[in-house]
Amino acid sequence: MQQEPTSIELKFLGGAGTVTGSKILLKTDTHQVLIDCGLFQGLKQLRLLNWKKLNINPAELDAIILTHGHLDHCGYLPVFVKRGYDGPIHATHPTREVTQIILNDSARIQMEDAEEANRGGYSIHHPAKPLYNLDDVARTMPLFETHDYGQWVEISEDIKFCFRNSGHILGSAIVEVRCKDRTIIFSGDIGQRKPLLMDPPVRLSKADYVVMESTYGDRLHGDVSPYQELKEVVSHTYNKDGVLIIPSFAVERAQELLLILNTLRDEQSIPAMPLYLDTPMGIDVSDLYLRYHEWHNLTQAECETMMRNVHVIRKFEHTQHVLDTHGPKIIIAGSGMVTGGRVLYYLEKLLSDRKNTILLVGFQAPGTRGNLLRSGANEIKIHGNYYKVQAEVKQISSMSAHCDQADLLWWLENFKTSLQQVFLNHGEPQASEALRMEIIDKLGFPVTIAKMGQTYYL
Template identity: 70%
Template sequence: MKNEQQPPLQLKFLGGAGTVTGSKILVKTDNHQVLIDCGLFQGLKELRLLNWRKPPLDVAKLDAVILTHGHLDHCGYLPVLVKYGFKGPIYATKPTRDVTGIILRDSAKIQEEDAQEANRYGYSRHHPAKPLYNERDVERTLPLFETHPQDKWIELNEEMKFCFRNSGHILGSSIVEFECLGRKFVFSGDLGRRHPLLMHPPALLPTADYIILESTYGDKLHSETSPYQEIAEIVNHTFSKGGILVIPSFAVERAQELLLILNTLRQEKSIPPMPIYLDSPMGINVTELYLNYTDWHSLSPAECRTMMHDVHIIRDFELSLHVLDNINPKIIIAGSGMVTGGRVLYYLEKLLGDKKNTVLLAGFQAPGTRGSLLRSGANDIKIHGSYYTVHAEVKQIGSLSAHADQADLLWWLSHFKEAPTRIFLNHGEAQASEELRLKINDTYGWNVAIAKMGATYNLW
């Protein structure tokens, strides 16, 4: 008598492995394929070039995409997938759908503008330079979304079902609890901290056969200094020099945190009454979402009002050109958070050359990004084909990070009642993932592997 063979079940990491961008995880059986996240590669050129390759999966056989949240490194590749024939569905929470719409439209617009600039000034090797996707591709993608609340199981097919659980990272972000062929997977997505400033803490889950865990800060502990104190010191220092403080900011959560902190400090008279400019169309639109989704964050109505109190809103780039008409001290929050594009580039072109000014990096800076170069003390930065000397002070704070640090990740894992069969670490640089692997192994004795890009893992 023949032994019954168990059906094959595979995980394949198509992105977000050995790096913090391009998150894509394929779950595959003989009959079905589902992609968890569909992110864009950012940072190093060798990674960005991967965005231009043919999708590393058979799009025609893909049943669905499940999004953990709306950051570009988790959703930004969706229009490319659609260009290659994917017809959906894309599962997400309602806030994630709305955040993704804002992010993708802005991404397409920036790509189109960058291609036009490259063609106008001839600094691209491609003739003509073209965007990876355009706004029309985005508008074909958004109708494919199907939204579901957290904590409700959704049947995908006879083999698979999933449930969104709160991850505490950004508005609408979720852990994906996923069952397939009798095995339970937990995809952490980007996991938030134990005590987030704006979000509710991440959900604690009791069991899993396989955990796919991010490791962005797997080798670090966040500063215990209050972000209010850190930012107050930097604002006051810049004001004392008579300079301008420019803060490259992620549009989702980071911009809202900064606005809340700065306005609170102004009201308390802990900083001078410097004008605050929010020059990020995405940041403005996302801030409005906080008023629409009050159950998805921990802010009170009063705090929501404080967040936008007496802030100069810049929607049109033509208005951006006049923000620096006077050189009086001011605070400018502009996208993007890793200085990869967006309005902040215009301000840096104007402000980097003056030592009175300060650039505040308030989030993770992936290797190869301009933000990473600024953090490491680069003497000059290339923007729109030209180099700009860095005389401005560059500061960085870690107290605002929306990612769990090593202690947070170990705390979250401690709530699983039994050892998982295996943990896969992804979404981290090599050192961060390796240090977290060793820490988990030393602390719990669990089986931990570091996911490799392009690798297929046969689970039984």
């Protein structure tokens, strides 16, 4: 890696030293491309970055390329459009659909939260305002241009790219970029070697530079079956005569849960408890699995099994009806890190009862309510009020949509020739550092942990 300025630059505007806000600027002497345009979540100092202007002019970008439709990778798009971006947003076909669902939900939650804060008077801003609204999302979606895996797309005379399957969520992609005479791989988020719903991530073999996520760079998921883990938690909660609340990401995680729970129910491995899906986003994404059957590894019958025996809750007023019903039940509700959404209303009512169980089934970023619950907090703040945590909190890691350390090394080791540098991003500091040491010791590749706002010359 050269230290003097050359004609290719990488600059990390988010997703460096943290797992949220992913934005990577690729710049030549004539063109600028942004890979991902994510929203910061979690710690307050990170969330405040969403309101600050970046040191780039969105109107000067030639293109934005999305790896996938999770909020931390696409959730800042409407802000860029508000600030003047009107170029193409490149994505796979399912990613466009997922992003539209995610952005609309994000806008609604922001608008509802602002209204709630203004009514309750617990915001320091007067009045509280959303970062963007539904109209901003509506202006964003026509900019999308969609592509298949393996299709080369030319952005300029010196930049072209291709999407490769990353195995993370529906439509997720590794981005292979040819920039001048060099190949740069942006991993996005990489799925496990043996994912439940997706095909395995594609392993590439040639690159000059690799930008790789490090979410679980310091841990292993283990060999426990998610079927066995869910079976034990469901049975345990049922025997307590309690309610199982599962905060869930709407994309991929909710669908995995539904498939596993219904399979266990069909096998009579768990009691036939009422099962509620209270995330409009999750419902819409589940429909996409039927429409995009070639983008995942489920059969038509398995897709139909996902939605069997499921009470679908679309309207907020029906949430209260679920809370009023007695007896054991399973509730899957957004959001996955308990940062907002319908799950907050369930927790307000159910958090203080020891009979109930809260099951965390995904990564919990620092500063989120999910992370507080995972860490054993005695109380959490919801809608301006504090609630005692009396319910049992459990976590399983076998359902993660991210590679663990071993799978990250397995994916990276395939780059056998010409790799000049690995950049690690999308990880908390301890995870990135642990993975850096493993890569150096076991693979011998040079590794840099990306720093926010720093420019790297290729």
